[in-house]
Amino acid sequence: MEWPVSDNLFKKVLAFTDIHWGEDGNSPEHNDLCQEFIEWAVDEAKTRGCDLIIFGGDWHHSQVGVASATLWKSYLGCKYLNECGIPVVFIIGNHDLMYKDKRDIHSLPWLDDMENITVINEPTTIGNVTLVPWLVSGDDYKTIASKPAKYAFGHFQLPGFLMNEKYAYPDKEGILKSEDMDQLEYVFSGHFHARQKRVLKSGTEIHYIGNCFPHDFNDEGDKDRGAMVLEWDGTPEYINWPDAPFYKYMKVSDFVEAADQFSERDHIRLTQDVEMDNNERSELRESVFEQFGIKHLSIEPKKPVEAEIDPELTGEQVENVEMFTHDWILENKGDRGPRMVEIFVDAKVE
16 A cells, blocks of 8 residues: 555544454354444445544454354455455554464464555554554563654553453553653554543543444443544544444343333343242243344343351461462463363362
Protein backbone atom coordinates (compact mmCIF):
# COMPACT_ATOMS: atom_id res chain seq x y z
CA MET A 1 0.00 0.00 0.00
CA GLU A 2 1.29 3.50 -0.82
CA TRP A 3 1.00 5.96 2.03
CA PRO A 4 0.29 9.67 1.55
CA VAL A 5 3.31 11.98 1.45
CA SER A 6 1.75 14.47 3.90
CA ASP A 7 1.68 14.04 7.67
CA ASN A 8 -2.01 13.21 7.53
CA LEU A 9 -2.28 9.42 7.28
CA PHE A 10 -6.05 9.76 6.95
CA LYS A 11 -8.82 12.29 6.56
CA LYS A 12 -11.25 10.11 8.48
CA VAL A 13 -10.59 6.69 10.00
CA LEU A 14 -12.80 3.95 11.37
CA ALA A 15 -11.13 1.80 14.05
CA PHE A 16 -12.25 -1.43 15.67
CA THR A 17 -10.41 -4.01 17.74
CA ASP A 18 -10.42 -7.34 19.62
CA ILE A 19 -12.83 -9.37 17.52
CA HIS A 20 -11.39 -12.74 18.70
CA TRP A 21 -12.33 -15.23 15.97
CA GLY A 22 -12.64 -18.65 17.63
CA GLU A 23 -13.87 -17.36 21.00
CA ASP A 24 -16.11 -19.66 23.05
CA GLY A 25 -14.43 -22.88 21.96
CA ASN A 26 -14.40 -22.04 18.24
CA SER A 27 -18.14 -21.37 18.37
CA PRO A 28 -19.69 -21.20 14.86
CA GLU A 29 -22.20 -18.70 16.25
CA HIS A 30 -19.42 -16.41 17.47
CA ASN A 31 -17.57 -16.66 14.15
CA ASP A 32 -20.75 -15.73 12.26
CA LEU A 33 -21.11 -12.68 14.51
CA CYS A 34 -17.52 -11.71 13.64
CA GLN A 35 -18.30 -11.73 9.92
CA GLU A 36 -21.53 -9.79 10.42
CA PHE A 37 -19.68 -7.19 12.45
CA ILE A 38 -17.00 -6.73 9.80
CA GLU A 39 -19.61 -6.21 7.11
CA TRP A 40 -21.37 -3.65 9.32
CA ALA A 41 -18.08 -1.85 10.08
CA VAL A 42 -17.14 -1.61 6.40
CA ASP A 43 -20.61 -0.25 5.58
CA GLU A 44 -20.21 2.35 8.34
CA ALA A 45 -16.79 3.35 7.02
CA LYS A 46 -18.16 3.83 3.51
CA THR A 47 -21.28 5.68 4.66
CA ARG A 48 -19.20 8.07 6.78
CA GLY A 49 -16.62 8.74 4.07
CA CYS A 50 -13.67 7.09 5.81
CA ASP A 51 -10.47 6.70 3.79
CA LEU A 52 -8.77 4.31 6.23
CA ILE A 53 -9.74 1.39 8.50
CA ILE A 54 -7.54 0.41 11.45
CA PHE A 55 -7.86 -2.91 13.27
CA GLY A 56 -6.35 -2.69 16.77
CA GLY A 57 -5.25 -6.29 17.42
CA ASP A 58 -6.48 -9.70 18.62
CA TRP A 59 -8.07 -10.97 15.43
CA HIS A 60 -7.86 -14.53 16.71
CA HIS A 61 -8.68 -15.74 20.21
CA SER A 62 -6.42 -18.75 20.72
CA GLN A 63 -2.67 -18.23 20.77
CA VAL A 64 -1.78 -21.92 20.44
CA GLY A 65 -4.39 -23.55 18.22
CA VAL A 66 -7.04 -22.16 15.89
CA ALA A 67 -9.56 -24.76 14.67
CA SER A 68 -9.62 -25.29 10.90
CA ALA A 69 -13.24 -24.09 10.64
CA THR A 70 -12.34 -20.91 12.52
CA LEU A 71 -9.23 -20.46 10.39
CA TRP A 72 -11.31 -20.65 7.23
CA LYS A 73 -13.91 -18.17 8.49
CA SER A 74 -11.14 -15.88 9.70
CA TYR A 75 -9.45 -15.96 6.30
CA LEU A 76 -12.74 -15.05 4.61
CA GLY A 77 -13.10 -12.13 7.02
CA CYS A 78 -9.63 -10.86 6.07
CA LYS A 79 -10.45 -11.35 2.40
CA TYR A 80 -13.60 -9.25 2.85
CA LEU A 81 -11.53 -6.43 4.35
CA ASN A 82 -8.94 -6.73 1.59
CA GLU A 83 -11.64 -6.31 -1.04
CA CYS A 84 -13.62 -3.55 0.70
CA GLY A 85 -12.07 -0.71 -1.31
CA ILE A 86 -10.71 1.14 1.75
CA PRO A 87 -7.06 0.72 2.84
CA VAL A 88 -6.72 -1.32 6.05
CA VAL A 89 -4.03 -1.13 8.75
CA PHE A 90 -3.89 -4.40 10.70
CA ILE A 91 -2.18 -4.26 14.11
CA ILE A 92 -0.97 -7.54 15.62
CA GLY A 93 -2.22 -8.16 19.18
CA ASN A 94 -1.00 -10.57 21.84
CA HIS A 95 -3.68 -13.18 21.03
CA ASP A 96 -2.41 -13.23 17.44
CA LEU A 97 1.09 -14.21 18.58
CA MET A 98 2.51 -17.65 19.34
CA TYR A 99 4.67 -16.28 22.16
CA LYS A 100 3.94 -13.51 24.62
CA ASP A 101 7.52 -12.23 24.69
CA LYS A 102 8.35 -12.12 20.96
CA ARG A 103 6.58 -11.35 17.70
CA ASP A 104 8.34 -13.61 15.19
CA ILE A 105 5.33 -15.95 14.74
CA HIS A 106 1.75 -14.77 14.33
CA SER A 107 -1.37 -16.58 13.14
CA LEU A 108 -2.15 -14.46 10.06
CA PRO A 109 0.61 -15.13 7.49
CA TRP A 110 -1.81 -14.76 4.55
CA LEU A 111 -2.07 -11.02 5.24
CA ASP A 112 1.30 -10.53 3.55
CA ASP A 113 -0.34 -11.44 0.24
CA MET A 114 -3.31 -9.09 0.66
CA GLU A 115 -2.42 -5.87 -1.15
CA ASN A 116 -5.02 -3.67 0.55
CA ILE A 117 -3.91 -4.63 4.09
CA THR A 118 -0.77 -3.34 5.82
CA VAL A 119 0.37 -5.48 8.76
CA ILE A 120 1.88 -3.70 11.77
CA ASN A 121 4.14 -6.16 13.57
CA GLU A 122 6.79 -3.60 14.59
CA PRO A 123 6.30 -0.09 16.00
CA THR A 124 5.92 2.13 12.94
CA THR A 125 5.50 5.88 12.51
CA ILE A 126 3.95 7.12 9.27
CA GLY A 127 3.70 10.87 9.02
CA ASN A 128 2.08 12.04 12.24
CA VAL A 129 0.68 8.66 13.30
CA THR A 130 2.44 5.94 15.31
CA LEU A 131 1.15 2.37 14.91
CA VAL A 132 2.08 -0.12 17.60
CA PRO A 133 1.63 -3.92 17.91
CA TRP A 134 1.80 -5.87 21.17
CA LEU A 135 4.95 -4.72 22.97
CA VAL A 136 7.39 -7.33 24.21
CA SER A 137 10.46 -5.57 25.62
CA GLY A 138 11.87 -2.48 27.27
CA ASP A 139 13.36 -1.43 23.94
CA ASP A 140 9.85 -1.42 22.49
CA TYR A 141 8.67 0.87 25.26
CA LYS A 142 11.56 3.29 24.76
CA THR A 143 10.80 3.40 21.04
CA ILE A 144 7.22 4.49 21.64
CA ALA A 145 8.16 7.11 24.21
CA SER A 146 10.76 8.61 21.85
CA LYS A 147 8.45 8.97 18.82
CA PRO A 148 6.53 12.24 18.85
CA ALA A 149 3.32 12.10 16.83
CA LYS A 150 -0.20 13.44 16.87
CA TYR A 151 -1.96 10.07 17.15
CA ALA A 152 -1.01 6.57 18.25
CA PHE A 153 -3.00 3.41 17.54
CA GLY A 154 -1.86 0.25 19.26
CA HIS A 155 -2.44 -2.80 21.43
CA PHE A 156 -1.26 -1.45 24.77
CA GLN A 157 -1.44 -2.93 28.27
CA LEU A 158 -1.45 0.22 30.38
CA PRO A 159 -1.72 0.14 34.19
CA GLY A 160 -4.75 1.68 35.81
CA PHE A 161 -7.21 0.75 33.08
CA LEU A 162 -9.94 -1.78 33.75
CA MET A 163 -9.31 -5.34 32.58
CA ASN A 164 -12.93 -6.14 33.45
CA GLU A 165 -15.72 -4.57 35.47
CA LYS A 166 -13.89 -4.86 38.79
CA TYR A 167 -10.13 -5.06 38.29
CA ALA A 168 -7.62 -2.57 36.90
CA TYR A 169 -4.30 -3.70 35.44
CA PRO A 170 -1.68 -3.18 38.17
CA ASP A 171 1.31 -0.88 37.88
CA LYS A 172 4.80 -2.39 38.02
CA GLU A 173 8.36 -1.67 37.00
CA GLY A 174 9.58 -1.97 33.42
CA ILE A 175 6.28 -1.54 31.57
CA LEU A 176 4.91 1.19 29.35
CA LYS A 177 2.79 3.71 31.25
CA SER A 178 0.29 6.31 30.16
CA GLU A 179 2.67 9.13 31.07
CA ASP A 180 5.27 7.78 28.63
CA MET A 181 3.00 8.94 25.81
CA ASP A 182 2.18 12.42 27.07
CA GLN A 183 3.71 14.00 23.95
CA LEU A 184 0.79 12.67 21.86
CA GLU A 185 -2.64 14.24 21.44
CA TYR A 186 -4.59 10.98 21.31
CA VAL A 187 -3.81 7.32 21.99
CA PHE A 188 -6.30 4.67 20.82
CA SER A 189 -5.84 1.11 21.99
CA GLY A 190 -7.16 -2.40 21.86
CA HIS A 191 -6.50 -5.14 24.45
CA PHE A 192 -8.82 -4.23 27.34
CA HIS A 193 -12.39 -4.85 26.20
CA ALA A 194 -14.28 -2.15 28.11
CA ARG A 195 -14.57 1.24 26.42
CA GLN A 196 -12.78 3.73 28.68
CA LYS A 197 -10.58 6.82 28.59
CA ARG A 198 -8.22 8.91 30.68
CA VAL A 199 -6.95 12.47 30.18
CA LEU A 200 -3.35 13.13 31.29
CA LYS A 201 -2.10 16.40 32.77
CA SER A 202 -0.51 17.16 29.40
CA GLY A 203 -3.96 16.99 27.78
CA THR A 204 -3.23 13.65 26.09
CA GLU A 205 -6.37 11.53 25.80
CA ILE A 206 -5.91 7.77 26.07
CA HIS A 207 -8.87 5.76 24.79
CA TYR A 208 -9.54 2.04 24.95
CA ILE A 209 -11.93 1.61 22.03
CA GLY A 210 -13.59 -1.51 23.46
CA ASN A 211 -14.13 -4.80 21.67
CA CYS A 212 -16.44 -5.20 18.69
CA PHE A 213 -19.27 -6.76 20.66
CA PRO A 214 -19.71 -8.45 24.06
CA HIS A 215 -18.10 -11.91 24.08
CA ASP A 216 -19.10 -13.39 27.43
CA PHE A 217 -20.28 -12.54 30.93
CA ASN A 218 -17.11 -10.53 31.56
CA ASP A 219 -18.90 -7.97 29.35
CA GLU A 220 -22.15 -8.26 31.31
CA GLY A 221 -24.53 -5.30 31.24
CA ASP A 222 -22.40 -3.29 28.78
CA LYS A 223 -23.70 -2.30 25.35
CA ASP A 224 -20.94 0.23 24.58
CA ARG A 225 -19.10 -1.94 22.05
CA GLY A 226 -18.55 -1.40 18.34
CA ALA A 227 -16.23 1.00 16.50
CA MET A 228 -14.70 4.47 16.67
CA VAL A 229 -14.63 7.10 13.92
CA LEU A 230 -12.11 9.95 13.96
CA GLU A 231 -11.74 12.84 11.55
CA TRP A 232 -8.26 14.37 11.45
CA ASP A 233 -8.16 17.18 14.04
CA GLY A 234 -11.64 16.11 15.15
CA THR A 235 -13.21 14.48 18.20
CA PRO A 236 -13.59 10.67 18.48
CA GLU A 237 -17.10 9.39 17.79
CA TYR A 238 -18.13 5.97 19.07
CA ILE A 239 -20.70 3.81 17.32
CA ASN A 240 -22.34 0.80 18.98
CA TRP A 241 -23.07 -2.20 16.80
CA PRO A 242 -26.88 -2.39 16.89
CA ASP A 243 -26.99 -6.16 16.33
CA ALA A 244 -24.54 -7.07 19.09
CA PRO A 245 -25.46 -9.74 21.64
CA PHE A 246 -26.04 -8.61 25.20
CA TYR A 247 -25.10 -10.43 28.41
CA LYS A 248 -27.17 -9.92 31.54
CA TYR A 249 -27.49 -11.28 35.08
CA MET A 250 -31.05 -11.04 36.46
CA LYS A 251 -33.39 -12.45 39.04
CA VAL A 252 -36.13 -14.72 37.70
CA SER A 253 -38.85 -12.37 38.96
CA ASP A 254 -37.28 -9.36 37.18
CA PHE A 255 -36.76 -11.26 33.93
CA VAL A 256 -40.38 -12.40 33.71
CA GLU A 257 -41.41 -8.73 33.64
CA ALA A 258 -38.80 -7.74 31.02
CA ALA A 259 -38.36 -10.79 28.74
CA ASP A 260 -39.71 -8.96 25.68
CA GLN A 261 -36.82 -6.46 25.90
CA PHE A 262 -34.22 -9.04 24.88
CA SER A 263 -33.28 -10.44 21.48
CA GLU A 264 -32.55 -13.98 20.34
CA ARG A 265 -28.82 -13.19 20.43
CA ASP A 266 -28.76 -12.23 24.08
CA HIS A 267 -27.36 -14.36 26.89
CA ILE A 268 -29.33 -14.27 30.14
CA ARG A 269 -28.22 -15.88 33.39
CA LEU A 270 -31.00 -15.95 35.97
CA THR A 271 -30.70 -16.23 39.72
CA GLN A 272 -33.64 -18.10 41.18
CA ASP A 273 -35.40 -15.87 43.72
CA VAL A 274 -38.69 -17.80 43.62
CA GLU A 275 -39.36 -21.47 44.31
CA MET A 276 -38.96 -23.57 41.14
CA ASP A 277 -38.26 -27.23 40.56
CA ASN A 278 -36.40 -28.71 37.58
CA ASN A 279 -39.58 -29.09 35.51
CA GLU A 280 -40.58 -25.48 36.09
CA ARG A 281 -37.13 -24.26 35.09
CA SER A 282 -37.31 -26.29 31.88
CA GLU A 283 -40.80 -24.98 31.13
CA LEU A 284 -39.64 -21.38 31.58
CA ARG A 285 -36.71 -21.90 29.19
CA GLU A 286 -38.96 -23.50 26.57
CA SER A 287 -41.59 -20.77 26.90
CA VAL A 288 -39.02 -17.99 26.54
CA PHE A 289 -37.54 -19.64 23.45
CA GLU A 290 -40.96 -20.11 21.82
CA GLN A 291 -42.14 -16.55 22.53
CA PHE A 292 -38.95 -14.51 22.13
CA GLY A 293 -36.41 -16.82 20.44
CA ILE A 294 -33.99 -16.49 23.36
CA LYS A 295 -31.95 -19.69 23.40
CA HIS A 296 -29.10 -18.64 25.72
CA LEU A 297 -30.97 -18.72 29.01
CA SER A 298 -29.70 -20.42 32.14
CA ILE A 299 -31.34 -20.58 35.56
CA GLU A 300 -29.23 -21.20 38.63
CA PRO A 301 -31.12 -23.12 41.35
CA LYS A 302 -31.34 -21.61 44.79
CA LYS A 303 -28.15 -22.36 46.66
CA PRO A 304 -28.42 -23.99 50.07
CA VAL A 305 -27.31 -21.90 53.01
CA GLU A 306 -23.57 -22.38 53.36
CA ALA A 307 -22.15 -23.62 56.63
CA GLU A 308 -20.27 -21.07 58.67
CA ILE A 309 -16.49 -21.25 58.76
CA ASP A 310 -15.23 -23.10 61.80
CA PRO A 311 -14.48 -20.37 64.37
CA GLU A 312 -11.68 -22.57 65.73
CA LEU A 313 -9.80 -22.29 62.41
CA THR A 314 -6.87 -19.98 63.09
CA GLY A 315 -5.33 -17.41 60.78
CA GLU A 316 -2.11 -19.42 60.82
CA GLN A 317 -3.94 -22.52 59.53
CA VAL A 318 -5.53 -20.52 56.72
CA GLU A 319 -2.13 -19.07 55.83
CA ASN A 320 -0.60 -22.56 55.74
CA VAL A 321 -3.26 -23.73 53.26
CA GLU A 322 -2.63 -20.68 51.06
CA MET A 323 1.15 -21.26 51.12
CA PHE A 324 0.71 -24.96 50.26
CA THR A 325 -1.59 -24.10 47.33
CA HIS A 326 0.82 -21.45 46.02
CA ASP A 327 3.84 -23.78 46.23
CA TRP A 328 1.91 -26.68 44.65
CA ILE A 329 0.91 -24.54 41.65
CA LEU A 330 4.53 -23.44 41.11
CA GLU A 331 5.91 -26.98 41.43
CA ASN A 332 3.35 -28.51 39.06
CA LYS A 333 2.90 -25.73 36.51
CA GLY A 334 4.27 -27.90 33.71
CA ASP A 335 1.84 -30.79 34.21
CA ARG A 336 -0.93 -29.28 36.29
CA GLY A 337 -3.71 -31.01 34.36
CA PRO A 338 -2.44 -34.60 34.85
CA ARG A 339 -1.62 -33.89 38.52
CA MET A 340 -5.15 -32.63 39.15
CA VAL A 341 -6.54 -35.80 37.57
CA GLU A 342 -4.35 -37.89 39.89
CA ILE A 343 -5.62 -35.98 42.92
CA PHE A 344 -9.26 -36.53 41.98
CA VAL A 345 -8.66 -40.23 41.24
CA ASP A 346 -6.90 -40.68 44.60
CA ALA A 347 -9.75 -38.91 46.38
CA LYS A 348 -12.32 -41.15 44.67
CA VAL A 349 -10.41 -44.31 45.62
CA GLU A 350 -10.23 -43.23 49.24
